[in-house]
Amino acid sequence: MASWHRLYALALLAAAGLVAGGVAERLERRWRGVPPGVTLEGRPIGGLLEHELRALVERMAGPAEREPVDAAVDPATGQVLPERPGVTVDVDETVWVALHAAPGESLALVRVAVRPRLDAATLRQLRRVLGFYVTWMHGSPARQHNIELASRAIHNTLLRPGETFSFNEAVGERTWERGYRPAPVVAGEAVGEGLGGGICQVASTLYNAARQAGLTVVERHRHPTSPRYVPPGQDAAVSWPGLDLKLRNDGAEPVLLQAEQLGSSLVVRILGPVGR
DSSP: OOOHHHHHHHHHHHHTTOSOHHHHHHHHHHHHSOOTTOEETTEEOTTOOHHHHHHHHHHHHHHHOBOOBOOEEOTTTOOEEOOBOEEEEOHHHHHHHHHTOOTTOEEOOOEEEEOOSSOHHHHHTEEEEEEEEEEEOOSOHHHHHHHHHHHHHHTTEEEOTTOEEEHHHHHOOOOTTTTOOEEEEEETTEEEEEETTTTHHHHHHHHHHHHHHTOEEEEOOOOSSOOTTSOTTOOOOOOSSSOOOEEEOOSSSOEEEEEEEETTEEEEEEEEETTO
């Protein structure tokens, strides 16, 4: 920035009518602007005033910035996928450095690393069983096939602090194209055939494991007639798109939902960090 006596001298010259418009601007850029010959990321910026420099830096910051990517869990394998740090540009610091640079200096945007919310080390610690529930499967091969598809859809789902899990969003619409088959479903007081019949057992098993794990039950519906695979009053009815099972993680740590068919049983585990 220009010193006060330089600004004072410029004001006196202007007041005396000794500085014409073009000359005044050149003097202002020399005394208050970026020193001559300075480049930013290879771009000449010598003579730019602060407001011009700031606008330029803000435009250059967009392509230079990158959002952080959290570590994740591969649903198919359970493998922890590493995080990727992000980058943001400190506009204020970049402007200050440029205005105080030495003449001819080559500068770069002041980049700041942004840490992801979740790192791989944290996810690898999700081994402590917070909730565990088992139900026994019965019925037609089509019903068991539907249970397997729905279980696979929610297996290794990561639920971050404050996030809400929706069974319908995770499993999706039960259609032929997505592999679901007709099997018995409860419709009111009656039992009929419907695509995806049997997946309420997955929702019910998950519901009971979630209660053990201390997850907040945001939405849950009971069947008109209690199914055989859980004790009365402990079921969770789901249908697309109306009835849903929603669970929220109100804890301070992420949890991992797992659902697997093991022989003739359906096992749901909810895992939290070891030693927490």
